[in-house]
Amino acid sequence: MERILRVLCVVLIAYIVGTKWQERRSVERIVEYGRANSNNARKLKTHANEFNKPEVLKVTEGIYVAIGYALANSILIEAPEGAIIIDTVESMDAAEKIYEAFRQVTKSPIKAIVYTHNHQDHVNGAEAFLKDVDGNSSVHIWSHRSLIDIFRLTNYVTGPIIYKRAMRQFGALIERENTPNSGIGFSLNLGQKQFRSGFVPPNRFLDGAEADVTIAGLKLKLVHIPGETDDQIAVYWPEKEALFCADDVYKAFPNLYAIRGTPFRSLELWTQSLDRMYALNAQYLVPSHTRPIVGKKEIAELLLTYRDAVQTVHDQTVRWMNRGLHPDDIAHKVSLTKRLSEHDYLQEFYGTVAWSVKGLFAGYLGWFSGYVEELSPLSTEQQAVRLVELAGGEDKILEAASSALAKSDFQWALQLASAAQRANPSSTSARELKVKAIFELAAGQISANGYNYYVTCAYEELGKIDTKIRQDVRSRTIFTVSLETLFQMFRYRFNFEECSQMDRLVEFNFSDVKKVIRFHIREGILDLVNTRLKAKPDVKVTLTDELFRKLLTGDTAALLSSATGGISAEPGLMQFREVMNCFDRD
Structure with a gap:
């Protein structure tokens, strides 16, 4: 009898463990199913063709762009006295590969680097391009005057939380096969164990709106184009009519607000910067993400379309804001015209209109929605405890969450399960329902940022990923x-x-x-x-x-x-x- 009981116990334990394992695997497969079968997933997969293989493209004589090695592009300009590099990507590992690829194009010494702005995917690889240079001081490294101060803010003041949220937004810790891409590049090489930074501080600066400069014997114009960042600059090569537009334009709806968390991005300034670039009437447009565009007509149409989309979000958000609407409600109201929303360069693979609306609201009016019940709200824990009580207890609220999940009401399921977990952090049932809801929401995302954020959070809940700074x-x-x-x-x-x-x-x-x-x-x-x-x-x-x-x-x-x-x-x-x-x- 005792032996039979032991066998039954072993069988029961194996069944429970197996059931839990199968349940967890089924949870993780939800997102795979969604990715494979949703229209959004197919669009994201097609979009990855922009940058899914490392290559160096020749834009025109003297201009080359490295795409697919990192999240951002790196650009090579052949100048009379040597090579100029625009942006150095986010890691030494990726930058070293680009450097070797550029060495197949030219053996000329690197004479200058231009940082278009402070983001790590544009500045961290500089040392790789200087390894054959005798002393970094001999290389002119250009940026806007404000780059250093902004770099310090985002790296040394808010660095820990920005790092955590960036790992989520870019899916940097997700296995490659489990993430479609990072929206404007294949992946961010920042959180991996082999990551090395090689940022070198700039030693030449743009002050003011623009400046005509000679770099490595080449006459160029530097133009201040605040938008994605306040310190952003464009490079214009008048002789070639080539415009290097940094991150104010790329093949996706722009990150007018980034869910990793950013200082306020002025949409008014972004629109003005696009107008400034439009006036240059460029023949070649080389962004720091996605592929270059050739042809004055095509570039003019793109820049005008892009600026109209940005202005639409700004003006309509302000319109509803001034009428007293809540930012969440405005986010559901504002949209683009049919032509703009269907444009290839305005698909929401990266930023979204809804996120942009709420970012603009916060930038103009701050955290308070204006709704009196939100002036002194309960803490998230207090709200969760009371919601669970209102539902009739933990079992009841989880039953409601499970019902919402079955009805494909995934956001409500997530909110209910999250409340149950916050009220009782040790609740396994609450965590499992929460993870299922997160994966379901991920599967419906067209934005790679949204998809990556959801999936990373799900893996954090499952204990598979740690987004703290290593x-x-x-x-x-x-x-x-x-x-x-x-x-x-x-x-x-x-x-x-x-x-x-x-x-x-x-x-x-x-x-x-x-x-x-x-x-x-x-x-x-x-x-x-x-x-x-x-x-x-x-x-x-x-x-x-x-x-x-x-x-x-x-x-x-x-x-x-x-x-x-x-x-x-x-x-x-x-x-x-x-x-x-x-x-x-x-």
């Missing part, structure tokens, strides 16, 4: 930035809950680089400016720059060194540790 990437940042920037970053890691009552002036002496940095912890902030409110520091620390950086990475040897005399702290190490414990570790 330790090696974090360590590289710690060893790359200046000490001053590191201490600025400390401000955003200050643990208010633990240390709001602390009042200490802290002084760091870095003996090897002869630097002294002070900060004052008081009233729940870290102040790096007003450090003379006390006559002398409460805590004084002496150590080397290298040891400090190693400590921040969690280096075991550094931690041991700090405990055995590598650090001098007054009045003692205990006070130093108390200060350092005021900062989040991950």
Whole structure:
């Protein structure tokens, strides 16, 4: 009898495990089915032909563009004194391959680089193009004057959350076979283990609206074209009538708002930039994503069409905004004309009209919708608990979520399942329903950004993907930035809950680089400016720059060194540790 019971237990366990495994596999196959059978999926697959194989295209004599190696293109211009590179893609790995491909076109030395804007898929590969150059300072690296400040904001202030959300938007951590593309490029080579950054700061700048410059012996015009970013510039080669338009135009509806999170993108300025480029009457249009366009008539028609779409979104959003509508409702109202919505360059493979509407609303009016019930809302957890109670308990709300799922009401199913999970994070049933709803929503996406975001979130729920900044990437940042920037970053890691009552002036002496940095912890902030409110520091620390950086990475040897005399702290190490414990570790 006992033996029979054991056998039955084993069979039952195997059945349960097998059932759970099959259920999980069926959940994951939902999106595969949707991708294979939806019209949107077929469009996305066809769109990938724009960039799904690495190649170097000859646009005209002296102009070549590398497509399909990375998310963005890299462009080669042959100038009298050497080569000019426009944009350097997002990783050293991809940039090195492009460099070798360009070397098949010309052996001329790289004399200049132009960053069209600050996004990592345009600047991270610079070192690969300089490996045969004797000293980076000999190469002129051009950008708009504001690039460095914006780069610091998105990398060192909001870097952790932008990284997490970018991994979702671009599907950078999804297996290639499980993602259609990244909307304006095949994939973003940023989150993978082999990722290396080679950003080199610019040393030549565009100030003002435009400038006629000579780069590597070639007369060019640099034009400020704010749109996707405020620091964006276009390059115009008058002799060839060739316009390099950065990210203000590509073959997809533009990211007037990016779901990874971005500073406000002015649609008014974007429209004006398109008008400025239209006036140049170019023969060749070479974007930094997707393929070049040739022919004055074709380019003029495209730029006019593109600017009309952007203006439509702007003007109609403002119209409904001024009539007091909620941003979610405006997003359901605003649309393009039939001709614009069917245009090849305005398919919503990347940005969408709805996201753009809400981004514009937030840019003009901020977070508050104007609806009084949203002025002081309950926290998301409080709302979830009350919604579950209103439904009659967890079982009832999950029953409603399951019913919505069966009726293909996927968004409502997601909201109900998410509320149940938020109220009870340990609920396996809530998580499984949530994942099913997410995969179903992914399958219906025409935007690669939307698809990738949904699928990455589903895999995060299943424990298959971690979108936090990898330790090696974090360590590289710690060893790359200046000490001053590191201490600025400390401000955003200050643990208010633990240390709001602390009042200490802290002084760091870095003996090897002869630097002294002070900060004052008081009233729940870290102040790096007003450090003379006390006559002398409460805590004084002496150590080397290298040891400090190693400590921040969690280096075991550094931690041991700090405990055995590598650090001098007054009045003692205990006070130093108390200060350092005021900062989040991950």
